[in-house]
Amino acid sequence: MTSDFRLYDNAVPFHGFHCHRFETLASTHDLLKEWVSQGLAEPGTVILAKEQTHGRGRMGNAWTSLRGKGLWISVYFQPCLPVDWALAWNMNLALAVCKALDTVAPWGGWQIKWPNDWVSSQGRKAGGMLVENQLRGSLISDSWVGIGINVDQDAVDARLPFATSLMAEGHGSPQAMGATAVALQEKLFEALLTELEWLRDAYGPQKENWNIPQIIEEVDRRLYGLGQNVPFLCEERTEYWVPLGLSHDGGLRVRSESGDLAQTLYHPHHRMTYTLNL
């Protein structure tokens, strides 16, 4: 049973979150899901592990989560949002993480690669998010959000040309002088929960407090590929589109390079693929 690995018997409170730290887990996401199904998690439950042996990425991919190399965390929310807000919910989460990255590692020039990744200005991925929602009727009743951020991986790994880390992007940057991976991880954890705090409480009727134009403006400012002709995987085919910005429901407004076609793309039918912006 996973609880053998618990570092703390009691959750540590932080900004209204209940944080459970583990040395090793198969996956923070799977444990959180298990706790939710057993009624053991409350909104604001956070699970954090130094290492995951079976970290999960999107679309069934494995997520490499070596000990101490990054922030591996899952957070439980009860957003109580209409199901057609799912992508907007996702984009709010992506924005919160991007702001936390800006706070602790400002040298990275972090951008949101719509809808779930954070990349350097060159388009190298430093982290990704796995959001799983449970519906009750037409509402998103439960949402567990897994966030993986590479903090201490090497700058260039020929096998992973699109990957980077906070430390790797900091090489040579005066802002990153003296930064250590351990300190960065801890700061990132705190910055992340600080950014996520309002979303924990912005559920149900309080979602009326969402300032959608401001959220769109903040995402657009950080959107990777904005104004460039970039490849998307659309139903197994590669298509090129120029991102124009976020739509009110979290889709990506795009136009063709010539400008004679325009549409809004929705995940998971459309995904931006990786190319380096060197």
Ligand code: BTN
């Ligand atoms: C992706 O880019 O495919 C999403 C990666 C999400 C990884 C995180 S690490 C913490 C949480 N636990 C998991 O098993 N996965 C997520």
